Amino acid sequence: MATPVTGTRTAQAVLAWSRDLVRPPLLLAVQGLPASVRHIAGYHLGWWDRHGRPARASSGKSVRPALALLAAQSCGAPARSALPAAVAVELAHNFSLLHDDVLDQDTTRRHRPTAWSVFGTAAAILTGDALLALASGVLARSVFPATADDLSAAVLALVDGEQADLSFETRDDVDLAECVAMVEHKTAPLLAAACALGGVFGGASPEVVGHLRAFGESLGVAYQHVDDLLGIWGDPSTTGKPAHGDLLRRKKSLPVVAALTSGTPAGAELASLYRSDDADPVRLAALVEQAGGREWSESEASRLLAEALDHLAATDPTPRAAAELTALAHLIVRRTC
Template sequence: MSIAPVRPASAVLAWSRELVQPALRAAVDRLPAPVRLVAGYHLGWWDRRGRPVEAAGGKAVRPALVLLAAEASGARADTAVPAAVAVELAHNFTLLHDDVLDRDRTRRHRPTAWAVFGTSAAILTGDALLALAAEVLAASEHPAAGRVLTTALLDLVDGEYADLAFERRPEVGLGECLDMVEHKTAALLAAACALGATFAGAPPATVARLHEFGRLLGIAYQHVDDLLGIWGDPDRTGKPAHTDLLSRKKSLPVVAALASGTPFARELSTLYRRSAPPGHEEVARMAELVERAGGRSWSRDESRRLLEEALDRLADTAPAPRPAAELAALADLVVNRDR
C-alpha cells in the first residue's frame, strides 16, 4: 500500500480550507440576515453591502489542527469536519469581541467589523457564532465534544479578563502573564487538537497527549504573536506597526523586559506608566528598550523551546506518520511565521 506524500504546511492549510469552507458557509447561512452580513464580512466573504470579494479570511490554523489530529488518531479527516467548523466559529467569536475590547480598527488589511457595523452589531455577531458553534457540536455524535469546547472557552474568557485587568495595573509578574496566555490563547488550540482526536474515537490517553501538544503550541503561538505586535511588518500582519506598544499592552516580551532589572527596564517602565499616549519617537524607543532588556530574544527562545516540547508530546501519541509530519510542519509554520 502506497503512503501519501507529506504536504507542506501551506498545502495543508489550503486543503483544510477547501474541506471546511462548504460546511462553515452552510452553518453561517442559517444565521439571521443582519448577523449573517456582519459574519460574512468579518470572515472575508463579502464587503459591507454583501457583495462577494476576495478578502483574506485568515490562515484557519485551528481547523487544520482538528483535521490532522483526527487523521493522526487513525480516522479520515472528513469525520472531524463538524469539530473543525465549531472551532473556527468559536475562534471568530473571540476575534470579533477582541477587536471591540482592544478598539482595534484593522484586521486582515480591512476595517474591523465593529468599525464598519458598530460595536453592538459586532458583539451580537460574535454571540451568534458562539451559539452556532455549540449547535454544530450538539448535532454531532460526540456528546463529550461540547464539554471540550466550552471548557476551553471558559478558560479563554478567564484569560481575556486577566489580560484586560493587566492594562489597569502598573506591574504584572511574568508568571501571571504566562498563566493568562495559557488560558487566553493556548486553551482553544489545545481544544482543537483534542476535538480531532475525540471525533476519531481515540482513547483518552491519546486525546490528552494531543491536547498537551496543542497547549504548548498555543503558548508558543502567543510568544510569536506578541513579537509581531511590536516588530511585525504591517504588510504581513494587517495591523499598524508597534500596535501593542501604542496601547502599552503588557505582552510577554514586554513583561519579560520589565522584569529584567536592567536600566532599560526602568526606562521602559517610566514610558509605560505615562498617562499621555506615546508619540512616534517614544514608541520606537520602547521597542528598542524591550529588545535591549532581553524581552525579544527571550520570547523567541521560548517559542522554539515550546515547539520542541510540543513535538515530543506529539511523538508520544504514536501517531500515523503522514499526518504527524504535517502537524509538525504546521506547528513549525505557526512558531516561525515572524521570519
C-alpha cells in the same frame, strides 16, 4: 534525521486544504444565522464586502481547523470525520476575534476594516455571540455531542484569560508568571481543544486525546509568544495590523512583561516610558529588545515547540499526519504574519 514521508504536504498546502474542506460546512452553518448578524459574520469571514457583495478577502489562516483535521488523521481516521470539530473551533475562534477587536479598539484585521468599525460595536458583539452559539450547536448535533462541553470549557478559560489581560492594562505590577498564566488561559485552550476534539472524532483513546491536548496547549503558548513578537516588530504589510500596535496600546504582552521585570536599566526606562502617553514606540521597542524581552520570547517559543512535538510523538501518530502536524507547528512558531 527523520526520513521524509511520501506525499507529505507543506504547511501552507495543509492550511489551503483545510480552508477548502471547512468552507462549505462553515458557510452552511453561517447561512443558518439570523439575517441581522449573518451579513456581519460573512463580512468578518471575508466572504463578502460591507454591502453584501462577494469578496475575496482573507478568511484567516485556518490553523485551528487544520489541527483538528490532522489530529483525526494522526489517529488513522479520515479528515472528514473531524469536520464538526473543525467548523466549531473556527466559529469559536472568530467569536473571540470579533470581541477582541472591540475590546482592543483595533480598526484593521486581515487587511480590511474590522467588523465593529464598519457596523458598530453592538452589532459586532452580537455577531460574535451568535458565532459562539452556532459553534456549540454544531458539536451538540454531532455524533459526539458531549464535545460541546469541552468547547465550552475552552471558551470559559479564554474569557478568564481575556479578563486578566484587560486588568493588566491598569496595573504596573504584572509579573511574568501572571502573564504566562494569562496566555495559558487566553490563547492555548482553543488550540488545545482543536487537537483534542480532532482526536475524539478520530476515535482516539483518552490517553492519546490527552497528549493531543497537551500538544495543542504547548503550541498555543508558543503561538502567543510569536503573536506578541509580531505585535511589536511585525511588518504591517504582512500582519495587516499597525506597526508597534501593542506598544501604542501599552499592552502587557509576554516580551514586554519580560523586559519590565528584567531588573535591567533598559527595563527600568521602559517602565517609566510605559506610563507616558507620548513615548516614541520605536524607542519602546528598542528598550524591550535591550532588556531581553525579545530574546526570551523567541527562546520560549522554541522550547514550547519542542515540548509540543514530544507530546505529538507520544501519540504514535500515523506518519504523514505526524509530518504535516510537525510542519504546521514549525510554521506557527516561525511565521511572520
